[in-house]
Amino acid sequence: MHMKKYSTYIPVYLLASIFVVFSLMFFKMVISHTPLPGVPGIAGLYSRIMISTKYLYVVKTLELVLGIMMFIPRTRKLALVMIAPIIINIFLYELLMMKSPGMSIVLIILNAIALYQHRSAYMPMVQK
Numbered sequence: 618m619h620m621k622k623y624s625t626y627i628p629v630y631l632l633a634s635i636f637v638v639f640s641l642m643f644f645k646m647v648i649s650h651t652p653l654p655g656v657p658g659i660a661g662l663y664s665r666i667m668i669s670t671k672y673l674y675v676v677k678t679l680e681l682v683l684g685i686m687m688f689i690p691r692t693r694k695l696a697l698v699m700i701a702p703i704i705i706n707i708f709l710y711e712l713l714m715m716k717s718p719g720m721s722i723v724l725i726i727l728n729a730i731a732l733y734q735h736r737s738a739y740m741p742m743v744q745k
Contacts, residue, residue: 625734628727628730628731628734629687629693629697629727629731629734630687630688631727632684632687632697632700632724632727632728632731633684633685633687633688633696634684635684635720635723635724635727636680636681636683636684636687636700637680637681637684637685639680640677640678640680640681640684641681643673643677644677644681647674653668656715658714659714660710660714660715663710663714676703679699679703680700680703683696683699683700683703684696684700686699687700687731693735694735694738694739697728697731697732697735698732698739700728701728701732704721704724704725704728705725707720707721707724708721708722708724708725
């Protein structure tokens with residue numbers, strides 16, 4: 618009985634962990650002046666622009682904060698909604714520029730499961 622209760626935390630904790638770990642890895646590379654991995658083609662150009670304009674710093678900060686918020690029960694539902702556009706942007710980047718969606722599919726699935734598990738909190742947003 619208890620296993621079922623705790624298994625509902627798995628998708629949101631995985632999602633939160635992915636965003637916290639990857640954003641911290643980004644900031645570690647920036648702080649240590651480690652060159653970011655090269656990405657070929659238009660995706661590389663887009664990545665270089667996002668880094669040179671500091672836009673990616675803002676996105677990674679949001680990912681870190683929202684990832685932390687997902688671990689906190691009181692702020693979890695808000696974080697799940699706020700992270701959704703970032704996940705869609707990751708998906709579109711992988712699909713349109715990298716030509717191979719990968720991790721974004723996992724993020725979409727985890728977010729969809731977590732949103733579904735908390736659907737009662739979101740229903741007032743879409744009901745008349």
